Amino acid sequence: MLNISFVKNISLFSGLSETEKDMLLTGGSIYFYNRKDTLFRRGDPVMHFYVICSGQVKLFHETAEGVDVTTAIRIAGDTMCTTGIFALHASHHMHAEVIKDSTIMEFPVQWLKDAAREHSTVSLNLLSALSQRGRRQEMDTQNQASMTPVQLLANFLQQTCTTQGLDPQGFTLPFSKTLIASRLCMTRETLSRTLPKLKEMGISVTGTHVSLHGSQVMKH
Amino acid sequence: MLNISFVKNISLFSGLSETEKDMLLTGGSIYFYNRKDTLFRRGDPVMHFYVICSGQVKLFHETAEGVDVTTAIRIAGDTMCTTGIFALHASHHMHAEVIKDSTIMEFPVQWLKDAAREHSTVSLNLLSALSQRGRRQEMDTQNQASMTPVQLLANFLQQTCTTQGLDPQGFTLPFSKTLIASRLCMTRETLSRTLPKLKEMGISVTGTHVSLHGSQVMKH
DNA sequence: CGATCGTTTGATCCGCATCAAGATAGGTGG
DNA sequence: CCACCTATCTTGATGCGGATCAAACGATCG
Numbered sequence: 001m002l003n004i005s006f007v008k009n010i011s012l013f014s015g016l017s018e019t020e021k022d023m024l025l026t027g028g029s030i031y032f033y034n035r036k037d038t039l040f041r042r043g044d045p046v047m048h049f050y051v052i053c054s055g056q057v058k059l060f061h062e063t064a065e066g067v068d069v070t071t072a073i074r075i076a077g078d079t080m081c082t083t084g085i086f087a088l089h090a091s092h093h094m095h096a097e098v099i100k101d102s103t104i105m106e107f108p109v110q111w112l113k114d115a116a117r118e119h120s121t122v123s124l125n126l127l128s129a130l131s132q133r134g135r136r137q138e139m140d141t142q143n144q145a146s147m148t149p150v151q152l153l154a155n156f157l158q159q160t161c162t163t164q165g166l167d168p169q170g171f172t173l174p175f176s177k178t179l180i181a182s183r184l185c186m187t188r189e190t191l192s193r194t195l196p197k198l199k200e201m202g203i204s205v206t207g208t209h210v211s212l213h214g215s216q217v218m219k220h
Numbered sequence: 221m222l223n224i225s226f227v228k229n230i231s232l233f234s235g236l237s238e239t240e241k242d243m244l245l246t247g248g249s250i251y252f253y254n255r256k257d258t259l260f261r262r263g264d265p266v267m268h269f270y271v272i273c274s275g276q277v278k279l280f281h282e283t284a285e286g287v288d289v290t291t292a293i294r295i296a297g298d299t300m301c302t303t304g305i306f307a308l309h310a311s312h313h314m315h316a317e318v319i320k321d322s323t324i325m326e327f328p329v330q331w332l333k334d335a336a337r338e339h340s341t342v343s344l345n346l347l348s349a350l351s352q353r354g355r356r357q358e359m360d361t362q363n364q365a366s367m368t369p370v371q372l373l374a375n376f377l378q379q380t381c382t383t384q385g386l387d388p389q390g391f392t393l394p395f396s397k398t399l400i401a402s403r404l405c406m407t408r409e410t411l412s413r414t415l416p417k418l419k420e421m422g423i424s425v426t427g428t429h430v431s432l433h434g435s436q437v438m439k440h
Numbered sequence: 441c442g443a444t445c446g447t448t449t450g451a452t453c454c455g456c457a458t459c460a461a462g463a464t465a466g467g468t469g470g
Numbered sequence: 471c472c473a474c475c476t477a478t479c480t481t482g483a484t485g486c487g488g489a490t491c492a493a494a495c496g497a498t499c500g
Contacts (some may be wrong), residue, residue: 063366071358086344087351093358116340116347123343124306124336130350131307134357138291138313141361145405146283149456177479185365190456192480207464207479369488398446410488412448427447 007051007105010077011129015121024115028107039080039096039104046090048106050080055102058179061094070182073099073175075164082130085109086116099179144185149194152184154201157210168212173205224250227271227325230297231349235341244335248327259300259316259324266310268326270300275322278399281314290402293319293395295384302350305329306336319399364405369414372404374421377430388432393425 007013007028008021016024030053033039039050039057052074059080060070071094074080084092116123143152160175161168175183181191195205202213227233227248228241236244250273253259259270259277272294279300280290291314294300304312336343363372380395381388395403401411415425422433 061362067366069362069365071362083351083354085351086347087355088348089355093355117344118340120337120340120343123340123347127306127336127343127346127350128308130347130354131303131305134303134350134354135307135309135313137354137357137361141357141364142281142283142289142291144361144365145289146287178477187457188479189458189481193456195480396446407489408447409449409490413488415448 006053006077010051010079012051012079012122012125014125016119020119024111027111028105030103030105033098033102033104035098035101037098039098040092041095042092044092046081046084046092046109048081049085049109049112051105051107052076052078052080053103053105055098055104056100056174057096057102057104058099059094059096060182068182069185070179073179073183079129081109082112082126082133085112086126099175149184149186149190150197150201152186153180153191153194154198154203156180156184157198157203157205158212161210161212170209170211173208173210226273226297230271230299232271232299232342232345234345236339240339244331247331247335248325250323250325253318253322253324255318255321257318259318260312261315262312264312266301266304266312266329268301269305269329269332271325271327272296272298272300273323273325275318275324276320276394277316277322277324278319279314279316280402288402289405290399293399293403299349301329302332302346302353305332306346319395369404369406369410370417370421372406373400373411373414374418374423376400376404377418377423377425378432381430381432390429390431393428393430 004025007025008018013021013024028051033055040047042061054076057074057080058070059072059074060068062068080096081092084090116126143155147155160166161171164174166174173180177191178188181188184191186194198205204211204213224245227245228238233241233244248271253275260267262281274296277294277300278290279292279294280288282288300316301312304310336346363375367375380386381391384394386394393400397411398408401408404411406414418425424431424433
C-alpha cells in the first residue's frame with residue numbers, strides 16, 4: 001500500500017497530524033484504470049473526489065463541431081473535482097478520460113464536505129488550492145488570448161518540464177502531440193508547423209525528444 | 221449607512237446570525253471611488269478584500285503590445301481578491317480600475333483569513349464562491365476558444381441582461397463598446413462589424429439600446 | 441464652437457483552419 | 471522476417487476571418 005503514504009503528502013492534508021490523516025484516508029478507496037477509460041462525462045452527477053496516485057487524466061469538452069478541447073491534464077499528485085463538489089450544480093461540466101494507465105484514490109463527495117467543515121486546516125488548504133488553480137487558469141486564458149502559437153508552445157514545454165521535474169537538457173515528451181495541440185487550442189497541423197520555429201527560441205524538438213537549450217522562462 | 225445592510229446580504233455571509241454579521245462588519249470601512257481611479261495594479265501587495273456596494277470595476281491586464289484585455293467586470297454585490305488572499309503569492313496579478321463611480325467596502329486581508337478560520341460557514345461560503353467563479357471562468361475560456369465573435373457577443377449580451385436583471389425586450393447597454401470588445405478579446409472594429417450580424421439571431425443593437433427579441437439562451 | 445473621446449466604415453494583409461495526401465512508427469499475423 | 475494495418479504525425483495548397491492601418495463620423499463637454 002505505498003500509494004496511501006503518497007496520498008498523505010498532497011497539499012490538501014498538509015498541516016494535519018498523522019492520526020488525522022489516517023482517519024481521513026479511511027474514507028477513500030483505490031482504483032485502477034486503463035488508458036481510454038472514462039472517469040465521468042459531462043452531465044454526470046459528481047460522486048467522488050479524486051486523487052491521482054499515478055498515471056494521467058485529461059479533462060476536456062467537445063465543441064459544437066465535435067472537436068475535443070482539452071482544458072487540463074492532471075498527473076500524479078493532482079486532485080480532481082474540488083470545484084465540482086462545492087459549486088451549487090451537482091453535475092460535471094466536462095468529460096474526464098484516462099490517457100495513461102492510472103491508479104486513482106476516490107472519496108465520496110460528502111467526505112470532502114465533512115472534512116472541510118470539521119477541519120479548518122482542510123478548508124484553508126482547499127481555499128489555497130482553489131485560488132492557486134484559479135490563478136493558473138487566469139494566466140492560461142490570457143495567454144491563450146494574447147500569445148502566438150510559437151509562444152504558447154514554448155510556454156507549454158517549459159511548464160511541462162518544470163512541473164514534471166524533467167531534465168531541460170533533454171527529455172521525452174510525456175504527451176502525444178495531438179493531445180498537446182488540443183490543450184493549446186490549435187490543430188495538429190499548426191502544431192507540427194510550429195515545432196521548427198521553436199529553434200529560434202533555443203528549443204529543439206525531434207520526434208518525441210525535447211531539449212530546452214538556454215531558453216529563458218516566459219515572463220508572466 | 222444603507223450600504224451596510226446591503227453588504228450583509230452577500231453570499232459570503234449567508235448562514236451567519238445577525239450578531240455574527242455585525243461583528244464581522246466592524247472590520248471593514250467604506251470608501252468612494254471615481255471613474256478611472258485605480259484600486260490596485262499588478263504586482264502590488266494584496267492588502268484588502270473588497271465588496272462592491274455600487275458602481276463598476278474592471279479587472280484587466282496588458283498584453284506585450286500594450287493592449288488592454290479585460291478579464292472580468294465586477295458590479296454591485298461582487299467581491300474582489302478572494303483568490304489573491306488565499307493564494308501563496310501575496311501580490312496582485314492584474315490591474316483593477318473603477319469604470320463607474322463606486323462605493324466599495326474594504327476589509328484587511330487578515331480579517332478574511334481569520335473569518336475563514338473561525339467560521340466554518342464563511343469558509344464553506346468562500347469555497348462555494350470560488351468554485352462558482354472557477355466554473356464561470358472555465359466556460360468563458362472554452363467559449364473564447366471555440367465560438368465565433370457573433371456567438372460570443374450574443375452570449376455576452378444575454379449574460380449581461382440576466383445577471384444585471386435587465387429587461388430583455390429593451391435595455392441600455394451598461395458598458396461602453398470598447399470595454400465589451402476588450403472583455404471579449406476582440407478589436408473595437410470587429411465588435412462594430414459584428415453588431416449587425418446579431419439580427420439573424422433575434423438581437424438588435426442600435427447605439428446603446430439592446431433588445432433580445434426571442435433569442436434563445438446559448439446552450440453550455 | 442472647437443476639442444477630445446468613442447464609434448463606425450473601408451481597404452488590405454497575414455495567420456491559422458481546412459482539405460488532401462503523403463510519411464513514419466508500432467503492432468499483428470502469416 | 472516481411473507484408474499489412476492502423477494510429478500518429480508531417481507537409482502541401484488554398485481560403486477565409488479577424489487584425490491592422492487609415493480616415494471619417496458622432497457625441498459629449500468645457
